[in-house]
Structure formats: C-alpha cells, structure tokens
C-alpha cells in the first residue's frame with residue numbers, strides 16, 4: 001500500500017455500510033480533498049468503470065456506491081431479480097481506482113416509517129417516466145440521499161440514461177446542490193449494443209437481436225447527416241430498422257428531444273437526441289444517440 005501525492009492510500013478501497021459513517025468520513029475528507037461520487041446499482045460493467053475513471057480525473061477522492069434502489073422500480077419490474085455480484089463488483093471498483101465503496105442497505109435508506117421524496121415534476125413525466133411511473137421520483141430521492149451522505153463536489157453519471165441525466169441536472173440546479181455533474185459517453189459492445197447490467201438477462205440468440213436499438217439510432221443519425229430533419233420521417237426509418245433486426249421487438253417509444261431541455265422536436269437539429277425503448281423478448285432495453 002503506497003501513499004499517493006494526495007496523501008491518500010491508493011489501492012486500498014474501504015467499504016462503508018452505514019450512512020452515519022459515510023457522513024463522518026465525508027466531513028473529514030472534504031476539509032482537504034475534493035470528492036467525486038459514482039452512484040451505481042452494481043453488477044458493474046466497463047461502462048460503470050469508465051465513470052470511475054472519469055471521477056478519478058475529476059477529484060481527489062472517488063466514492064462509488066452500490067445500492068439497488070427499490071423506490072425506482074415499479075410493481076412487476078425487475079427489482080427482485082436485478083443481477084447482483086458484490087464480490088466481483090468490489091474487485092472491479094478497487095482495480096478501477098475507487099477509494100471508498102459506500103454500500104448501505106435498504107432498511108437504512110428507507111426505514112419502515114420513511115416518508116420523504118424528492119420529485120422533479122415535468123421532466124420526469126415523459127419517455128421513461130410515462131412507461132415507468134414513479135421511476136424518477138425514486139431516482140431523484142436516492143440520488144439526493146447519496147449526495148447528503150457523500151457530499152461530493154462532482155458526480156458522474158452515464159449518457160446511456162439520457163433522461164436521467166437531464167432530470168438530475170435539473171435536480172442539482174433547483175435544489176442548489178454545489179455539485180458539478182459529469183455525463184460520460186455510453187460504452188458499447190463491439191456490435192454497438194449499449195452496455196447495461198440488464199443485458200445479462202438476454203439469451204445468446206436474443207443478445208444478437210438486441211443490437212436493433214443501436215442500429216435504429218445509427219439509421220437516424222445517417223439520415224440526419226444526409227439532410228433529413230423531419231422527426232416523423234426519422235421515426236419511421238428507425239422503427240423499420242429496429243424491426244428488420246428484431247422482428248418481434250415491441251417498441252415502446254422512439255422520440256426526438258432537445259439534448260438540454262428534453263423538449264420534443266418536430267424538426268430535428270444537431271442538439272436533438274433520439275431515444276428508444278423496446279422490449280426485446282422479455283427484456284426492456286433503452287438507448288439514445290445525439291444526432292449531431
């Protein structure tokens with residue numbers, strides 16, 4: 001174990017399980033160091049590790065969190081079967097350079113008499129919010145609680161959850177959190193499938209067809225580059241492409257929205273993001289791509 005130039009011991013990731021201990025540690029750390037937070041629900045992949053690496057560059061100390069947050073799952077969603085691998089995750093985080101792993105349990109985060117929630121009103125109603133009512137209320141609540149436990153200067157999230165990123169930027173602005181958000185690019189498998197813990201649900205044949213979302217998004221980008229700006233025309237082309245790759249896909253939405261405000265676009269431009277959600281067999285997948 002060696003001390004680095006920050007006077008911190010590198011390569012010796014500490015696990016903290018209690019909110020109070022995390023708050024105490026954060027109070028101590030923030031006197032002399034900047035803190036970067038990487039919130040996750042575990043079952044980590046390269047995408048998460050790229051967030052840790054970004055965090056490493058953005059602050060002195062990196063705190064990663066693992067908490068499968070029950071309040072962001074609706075009834076009938078995959079909370080119970082969400083993949084978990086604490087031992088593997090711990091090793092991956094340590095190797096990626098996290099200094100602390102904060103891993104509270106659900107009873108601490110939401111004791112039986114829990115009753116306070118944080119909600120970003122309009123932004124949380126469309127797209128994912130329309131298909132997963134209450135999802136963002138759970139996300140903004142747990143992220144606020146993690147902010148209060150870790151007191152970060154910087155927090156890193158992935159662009160894969162595009163709407164989540166927009167909602168969280170609004171949360172930080174509206175509630176005056178002195179936190180800089182970094183949104184890191186989506187990491188993709190070799191064929192283009194966006195990395196996601198839920199990809200683990202896909203069987204081998206299904207996995208091949210799961211690339212349909214990426215292929216649809218790429219089609220939108222190609223057509224935009226060729227001069228097509230009508231969202232309706234692009235939507236038709238994206239739908240066609242998705243169904244060509246996976247004929248049984250049940251498309252939930254194909255939407256064109258402003259990158260910063262989430263305003264829907266009838267005419268698209270370089271700042272437009274195309275987002276898609278579809279059931280591929282029984283696995284719900286989402287993906288997005290900026291057109292410009």
Ligand code: PAF
Nearest residue numbers: 039040041069139142161
């Ligand atoms: O993006 C996720 O994995 C989750 O929504 C988050 C931000 C960790 C909150 O539970």
